[in-house]
Every structure is written in C-alpha cells, then in structure tokens.
Amino acid sequence: MSTTPWAPLARQRARRARHAAEVRDLVTELGRQDFDRRHPNAQFGPVLVLIASYLEADNIGPVLKAVPHEVHGLQVSTLVVVDGGDDGTEDIVAAHGHYCARLPVNMGQGVALRLGYRLADAHGARYVVTIDADGQNDPGEVEDLVEPVIVGDADVVIASRRLGVDETSDRLRRSGVVVFSEIVNRLTGQHLTDTSNGFRAFRIEVLRDIELEQDQYQTAEVIISAASRGWRLDERPTVWHPRTSGSSKKGHNVFFGAQYARVIARTWWREHRTGPRR
Numbered sequence: 001m002s003t004t005p006w007a008p009l010a011r012q013r014a015r016r017a018r019h020a021a022e023v024r025d026l027v028t029e030l031g032r033q034d035f036d037r038r039h040p041n042a043q044f045g046p047v048l049v050l051i052a053s054y055l056e057a058d059n060i061g062p063v064l065k066a067v068p069h070e071v072h073g074l075q076v077s078t079l080v081v082v083d084g085g086d087d088g089t090e091d092i093v094a095a096h097g098h099y100c101a102r103l104p105v106n107m108g109q110g111v112a113l114r115l116g117y118r119l120a121d122a123h124g125a126r127y128v129v130t131i132d133a134d135g136q137n138d139p140g141e142v143e144d145l146v147e148p149v150i151v152g153d154a155d156v157v158i159a160s161r162r163l164g165v166d167e168t169s170d171r172l173r174r175s176g177v178v179v180f181s182e183i184v185n186r187l188t189g190q191h192l193t194d195t196s197n198g199f200r201a202f203r204i205e206v207l208r209d210i211e212l213e214q215d216q217y218q219t220a221e222v223i224i225s226a227a228s229r230g231w232r233l234d235e236r237p238t239v240w241h242p243r244t245s246g247s248s249k250k251g252h253n254v255f256f257g258a259q260y261a262r263v264i265a266r267t268w269w270r271e272h273r274t275g276p277r278r
C-alpha cells in the first residue's frame with residue numbers, strides 16, 4: 001500500500017470520480033427508459049438531427065420547425081434530449097411530432113449528446129447531425145453539412161463560422177475560436193478553422209468508436225478523439241447567428257476558455273498515452 005502523504009487525497013478523488021460516473025450512468029439509463037416509454041417502436045430515418053437542450057423553451061420551437069424532412073433523398077428524424085429543467089421543452093418537442101428523451105436532472109450537454117448517440121445507433125440512424133437548440137445554427141444548412149459524409153468524402157464534418165459568417169459581436173469569443181483551433185490543429189495535424197463549433201455531422205461508425213467522457217465542453221474532445229483514431233475530418237461554412245434569446249449557459253468567456261483548454265489537454269493525453277488506435 002502507498003505511504004505517500006498524497007495517497008488519501010488520491011483515494012478521495014478516485015472515490016468522487018467513481019460516484020460521479022455512477023450518477024451519470026443512472027441518470028442516462030433513466031433518460032433511455034423515458035425515451036422507450038415515449039416511443040416504444042422508434043425507428044429513425046437514416047439521418048438523425050440531434051439537439052441537446054437545457055432551458056431553451058423560448059428558442060427551440062423555430063429550430064424544430066426549420067429542420068428539413070429529407071436531405072439528399074434520405075429521410076430525416078429529429079431527436080431532442082431535454083437535459084433536466086422545468087420549462088416544458090418536452091411538450092414543445094411533442095407538439096412538433098419529434099422524438100424526445102428527458103433526463104430527470106441537468107447533467108451537461110456532453111452527457112445529453114452521448115445518450116442521443118446511443119439512441120441514434122440503437123434505432124437505425126446512419127448519420128447524425130448535432131445542432132444547438134438556441135437558434136445559433138440554421139437547420140437549413142443540415143443538407144450541406146452532411147453531404148461529404150453521405151457521399152463518403154469525410155467521416156466528420158464541422159460547421160465553420162470563420163469560413164462563413166459570424167453574426168455575433170463577442171470579440172473575445174471570436175479570438176478564442178482562432179486560438180483554440182490553432183492549438184487543436186497543432187496537436188492533431190488537422191487544418192480546421194472552428195474546433196469549438198457544436199454544429200457537426202457524423203457517420204455513425206465514428207460515434208461508436210470515439211471515446212467521450214466530457215460532461216459539458218465536449219467539442220474539442222470529439223475532434224481530438226476522432227482525429228487520433230484516423231477518421232477523416234472536414235468542414236463547411238456556416239452562418240453563426242446570435243442566440244434567439246437568453247445568454248450562453250457555458251459561463252463567462254474566461255471560464256469557458258479555461259475549461260476548453262483543460263478538455264484539450266486531457267483528451268490529447270488520454271488518446272496518446274495508449275498510442276494510435278486505428
């Protein structure tokens with residue numbers, strides 16, 4: 001047994017991490033059961049638009065309405081994972097006739113998306129497009145974003161506000177997008193311009209393969225894990241709109257930046273201590 005003075009602290013940290021993982025698994029399972037109750041015979045179209053939503057009842061309606069029913073001749077289904085909150089988002093989703101899974105408590109965007117990826121795989125989706133609930137992405141761009149994945153030119157496609165138009169006025173966030181893209185590119189050998197954009201298209205095989213553990217600031221984890229495992233990444237221009245209403249739930253820019261940097265470092269270390277996977 002270790003005799004260093006840090007051993008009790010390390011044990012306490014490990015215990016806390018184990019407990020957090022158990023809570024995450026339990027809440028995710030409750031979300032999965034909620035989905036099964038709402039949709040006992042769910043069968044998604046080949047393309048699934050996946051939206052993680054936390055307290056976006058004021059914003060999500062127009063987003064749901066604008067999702068196309070078909071792209072490139074393939075049927076599109078929409079799944080919203082409602083991540084806790086008591087604003088009745090699930091009723092809005094039901095009124096639009098879309099699929100819904102509700103987590104009983106707020107767990108973070110990463111946890112909600114992971115449940116969505118599992119459901120996508122379990123119910124027949126071949127391509128998954130993640131899009132924000134707050135109106136910052138235009139669902140009309142789904143067709144363009146998913147095209148390289150459908151035709152087989154790429155495995156993951158990320159929307160880029162730097163290749164397109166950024167209609168927001170936050171200059172600090174904009175600088176962060178540039179700096180963090182540069183760091184992620186240096187670490188992964190990619191040439192991406194917007195690594196913190198959550199508007200992305202995936203081949204389902206990628207989502208089965210990559211390792212995801214981040215609860216909230218998950219965009220860099222997706223890219224670093226996918227690139228490290230040899231999947232082909234590409235990007236498409238997007239128009240990045242201001243939120244329809246409310247403010248970012250990711251915290252102040254400085255906090256956001258610190259968390260994002262932590263996720264980059266942690267994911268890179270995790271992917272590289274075990275060597276190449278594919």
Ligand SMILES: Nc1nc2c(ncn2[C@@H]2O[C@H](COP(=O)(O)OP(=O)(O)O)[C@@H](O)[C@H]2O)c(=O)[nH]1
Pocket residue numbers: 052053054055056081082083106107108109110112113131132133134136198247248249250
């Ligand atoms: N499921 C879930 N989604 C979240 C959470 N925080 C933010 N989101 C969703 O993630 C998307 C982006 O979040 P937002 O706060 O706008 O972050 P930003 O656009 O990076 O400033 C929106 O659709 C939010 O509803 C959360 O704790 N849980």
Ligand SMILES: [Mg+2]
Pocket residue numbers: 132134136243248
């Ligand atoms: Mg947003």
